[in-house]
Amino acid sequence: MRWFLGIFVCISCVYARHEQYDQSALFSVKAKDAEQINYFNSLDYPMDIWLYATQERNGLVLVPKGYVQQFQDELYSKGIEFVIEVENIKDSLELEDKLRADKARSRAMRSDNDLLVNFDDIYNLTEVNNYLKKIAEAYPDVATLVSGGKSFEGRDINYLKISNSNFQNASKPIIFVESLLHAREWVTLPTTLYAIEKLVVNVTDQDLIDDFDWIIMPVANPDGYEFSHDGGRFWRKNRRNGILPGDVCLGVDLNRNFDVFYGLGSSNNVCTEIYHGTAPFSEPESQVIRDILHSDDRIEMFLDLHSFGNLILYGWGTGELPENAFSLHVGGIQMATAINEVKEDWNLNYRVGNAALVLYPASGTAMDYGLKAGxxxxxxxxxxxxxxxxxxxxxxxxxxxxxxxxxxxxxxxIKEGAYFLRSIRRNLA
Ligand SMILES: [Zn+2]
Structure with a gap:
């Protein structure tokens, strides 16, 4: 009986963690003109915009319990079409838990090579850090584990330097790939882990390691990421506290905290998901990325992985085009085409363009800072x-x-991006 009770208690504690999202509804909104798009994309706290609306694409917004009726009434009054995609997002969270738990059970039956990633679940922070450490220990000639610094809550922000010439070959360009700057964007993590696997453990494209050095940072926002596992699954920002009395709202959107067009397309309201912080680079996590970008002028490509929207975007976030916009566009098209060629038929094609024109203006982003840093x-x-x-x-x-x-x-x-970089360098040589 005690055993039975134990199981019951455990199940309730797993599911209790999504209570904060109970009866939050996910709305898909079709904005038909600039005015409606602007209305939707300027929705303020407590609405959580998951996907900005454009002429071609519906916007998606998570509306918390207590605001659902009010929001519907407002959309009706403005003549904006909408569909409620998910009535209660907590049901979806419980489904995600269940699907993950089923996979974890089947994984436990197998004996795996622990230098290979199990791509049937999303590793938590401890698992990621253990994996990086194991790789660096098993392949000391190729992979070096580096802590770029500490997060706000004191966690290491780890990355691997991957090189078969110990980062000493001045003629090689460096490619820097980073994921999980936004905590809830879990699906970006397997890509950086897969990149490590393909560059270190299971190399099938030797030229990628002969011709390039790599910096791979799987978890750019470790505090937020940890919290998205055990605090709130849809947490986006870091965990900076002490901004408001009693911490009624906390956290800085790290992808608005970089010193580039700072404050133009972001918010100074700490309660919003796009709060830019008290000053440019106020946050240790964005400082770490800044310092890497300035650490070596051989860094010629920077890929900041986010989700979602099937897009490859380039600067500037204001909508102005940088001098090398043509190159950026061609490289983006090549990368998108490579993905589109292998994706499932049901999945949307990737689109490529300037971030502000394709999506929505945003400032203080890592992507723009990469460009600014050279x-x-x-x-x-x-x-x-x-x-x-x-x-x-x-x-x-x-x-x-x-x-x-x-x-x-x-x-x-990413591979295609590397080949594009190599081709433009050869043309310049
Ligand atoms: Zn993001």
Whole structure:
């Protein structure tokens, strides 16, 4: 009886953690003109915009309990079409837990090579850090584990330097790939782990390691990421506290905290998801990325992986085009084409363009700072956020069946990016 009670208690504690999202509804909104787009994209706290609305694409917003009716009434009054995609997002969170738990059970039956990633679940922070350490220990000639600094809560922000010439070959360009600057964008993590696997453990494209050095940072926002596992699954920002009395709201959007067009397309309200912090580079996590970008002028490509939207974006976030916009666009198209060629038929094609023109103006982003710091090919990836058959919106939730395909497909884009970089360098030589 005690055993039975134990199981019961454990199940309730797993599910209790999503209580904060109980009866939050996910709305898909069709904005038909600039005025409606602007209305939607300027929604303020407590609405959580998951996907900005454009002429071509519906916006998605998570509306918390207590605001659902009010929001519907407002959309009706403005004549804006909408569909409630998910009535209670807590049901989706419980489904994600269940699918992950089923996979974990099947994994426990197998004996795996622990230098290979199990692409049937999303590793937590401890698992990621253990994996990076194991790789560095097993392949000391190629992979070096570095802590770039500490997060706000004191966690190491780890990355691997991957090189078969100990980062000493001045003629090689460096490619810097980073994921999970936004905590809830879990599906981006398997891609950086897969990149490590393909560059260190299971190398099938030797030229990628002969011709390039790599910096791979799987968890750019460790505090937020940890919190997204045990605090709130849809947490986006870091965990900076002490901004408001009693911490009624906390956290800085790290991808608005970089010193580039700071404050133009972000918020000074700490309660919003796009709060830019008290000053440019107020946050240790954005400082770490800044310092890497300035650490070596051989860094010629920077890929900041986000989800979701099937997009490859480049600067500037204001909508102005940088001098090398043509190169950025061609490189983006090549990467997108490589992914589109291997993706499932049901998944949307990647689109490429200037971030502000394709998506929405945003300032203080890592991508723009990469460009400002002198990295010519600086991009944001927005990975897909759909479940099978393209009709079901997954958003930030992860379907375990899609983890491996997502990692493999995105890697095709990154590889193509490396080849594009090599081709333009040869043309310049
Ligand atoms: Zn993001």
């Amino acid at each position: 990295v010519p090919l600086s991009y944001t990836y927005e990975l897909p956020g759909l479940r099978n058959f393209g009709s079901t919106i997954l958003g930030f939730l992860v379907d375990p069946e899609f983890i491996k395909p997502s990692a493999v497909q995105t890697w095709e884009g």
